[in-house]
Each structure stands twice: as structure tokens, then as C-alpha cells.
Amino acid sequence: MRPLAFLELTKKDLKVEVRSKSSINQMVLFAIASAFIFSLSVDAEKFFGQILMIVVLFSSMLSCSATVVREFELETVDGLKHSMSSREIIAGKIVSNSLIVFFLVLIITPVCYALFNLSGDFLLLLISLLISSLPISTTVTLLSPLSAFAKGREMLLPAMLFPIIFPVFIPSFKLLGFSYAGIFDFISAMFLLSYTGLIFSLSLILSEHLF
């Protein structure tokens, strides 16, 4: 695998995303709207970790799958297959999707901080949410090509995603909860990073069947 090749794909994906703005706008609007509704309906200060994860999970599903599915729908994936290995394609897609989700986290964290009247450690919360978002963006990218040609792909993606992403929820809630109190939960963070590494490796192994 040539590292520069998948970074070229990442660069191109981000450029296309910035130009089209379709996924980013949709993702940010959805995230802000859901955070606003949650802030009015539940004790947001108590459940902010869970709420943040729900917002990031559903927003990531919208944007990360769109960047992959679009390549299949416009058949541009055929052009990529001619110039890159399938490993390079999946690696590039994971990196670009993770950066797009990072962008969302950078926007949504201060918004939630204000809406939920939070007073904990902002920087630690931001770092924890960035770490928690990594397994989500990686898993959604892995599963998106599988659902690209399915008739009910809007249903199929969550149905495949939830069982795989389930082990991530508890460590994420713990990481976010502790970070609010100013403590960095190293074990949960390591679990989330290892889980991301596992899904990333699985994506590379399965890449031949995905692209």
C-alpha cells in the first residue's frame, strides 16, 4: 500500500465534500437540531455523554455512507480501481470520513456545551469525543460499500452497524463522563483506539470484497 496514494484520495474527498457541501450541511444541521431537541427534553447535563454519542453516530451515518455510496452511484469507483489497490481506497475513505466527523465534533461540542449548560473540562471533553467518534466513522466506512447496492440501504446500514458498534458505547460513555469531571479515562480511550485499529485492519483484509 502506497501511503501517499490513499492520502491523495483523502485530499480529493475533502475537496469534493467542501465543494458540494451536501453531506456536511446535512450532517451539521441534523446534529444541531437533535442536540437542541435533546437539550429541551431530557436532563442534558446528566446524559450529555449518551446524547453526544447519539448525535455523532447518526450524523456520521448520514455523511460517511454518502461519500462511499456516491462513488458507486456515479461509477467513479471504477476509475479509482484502475489506479489504486482496494486497500488504498478503503484506507483513504476511512481517513477522509474520520476527518469529516472530526469537523462535525469540532462544531457540535461547543454548541452542546452551551445548550446543555455544561461546566466541565471543555478541552478534555472535545478530545474524548474525537476519540469516541473514530470507531464510528471507521465502522460506517467499512459497512457502506456492502449496503451501496441494497434496495433498502437506509435500513440495512443501521441494522449491520449496531451489532458491530455496540461494544463501543459503554467505554465512550465512561470516557465522556470522566472527561467532564476533568479525568482522562485512559483504559476506555485505549479500548476505543484498539477497536478502531481492529476495524481498520478488518477493512484492509476485506477490501478486495468491498471495492
Next chain:
Amino acid sequence: MIICEKVSKRFGEKFAVRDVSFRFDKSLAVLGYNGAGKSTLAKLIAGILKPSSGRIEVFGKDPYKCVEVRRKIGIVTHNPMLYRELTVEENLRFFANLFRIEEWDWILDELNLRDKSNKRVLELSRGYLQRVAIARAMISNPHLLILDEAFSSLDLEGREILRKMIRNFEGSILLSTHDLEEAKFCGKFLVLHNGEAAYFGESYDEAVGILRAHKEGSEG
């Protein structure tokens, strides 16, 4: 050398290509009417599709399994495989970077695209879109060029440019078309009918005769 041995491709129950065998070195024209299986065969040889059965070998390797072989193939299909949000230059630069090619902008002059280079692909007409698709395919200096109905949306100038590029091209060419005039220069001819090879040989007249007979047969 490009070799196909008893290659079939099935989509569900329907065979798009069935038991097709041929081999060529320099140039092959794949002739057939709409739905004959020309585009599927082009994608199979390019390594974009996996054959359901049979063996494909391009420069000694299976193109579906080997990315190094795919990187030696340039393909133009009905779909330009370009990013609509990016400009012509950004698209071509992206592919050139993937191939590690630094000197690539000669292709803009070759296809008379210089004044369109800052336009987004979605703003281009069908003919110019096809020119950019040809530029994308040629940018890597491929050893095998697959042109699937590449002349179809080009204007007279575009057709002349493409003919000139084909004349000067030193690698192998697979030209898939239903325009018989464009196929004349090829050394070998394959006629496809309903996904099956109706003729494979070196005679243009014989290939055209069989193609016309099949058309009359299906109409009569």
C-alpha cells in the same frame, strides 16, 4: 498479449457475456449492436468486473486480481468516471498524482482542453466530458487502451483528435463499437451477438457480413 478463454459474465440469471474466447496483441475491434455485451466485455478485460467463469489474462496476469496490471490499462466507457464538483484540471491532477506522473498537462493541449481546464466537470457539454474522460485514460501512458463507444459523443474535431491519438498509440487497443467505419484499422475483429462470439478473425468484411446477417436475422 491479451487472452480471454471461455469467459462468461452473468448478472442474476442472465448472461451478459457467454463463453467468449479470443486473443490479440495489437488491436481488436469488438463489434455488436446494443445489448450484445460489448461494454461488459470491456469492463471484464479492464479488471473492473469479475468474470463468472473463464480466464482473462492481460500482459500475463489476471487484471481483476492485479492492480499493477490495471494501472497499465486506460479505459473510456459511456461513464466518464470523473468528479463533477472538481475542475477539469483538478480531476486530471488527481489521477496523475495517483499514477505518480508529474508531467501531465500535455494532455490538455493534445485534446484541446486548455481553455476548459478551470471549468468544473458538471459545467461541460457531453462532448467535452468525453474528451476529459479520454485524457484521464491516456494520462498514465497505458499499455492497453480500451475504448468503449468512445467516439459516440465527440464532435468532428474530437473524433479527429481521437483518431490521431489512436494512430500514434504504441500499445494495444481494444475498440468496442457499433460504428463499423471506426473499426476498420483494427487487426482482429470479434463480433458479439447476445453475449456470444459470432465471429473472431482477421477479416473485416467477414465480420461486417456476420454482424449484418445477425441484424437481419433478429429483425426478420
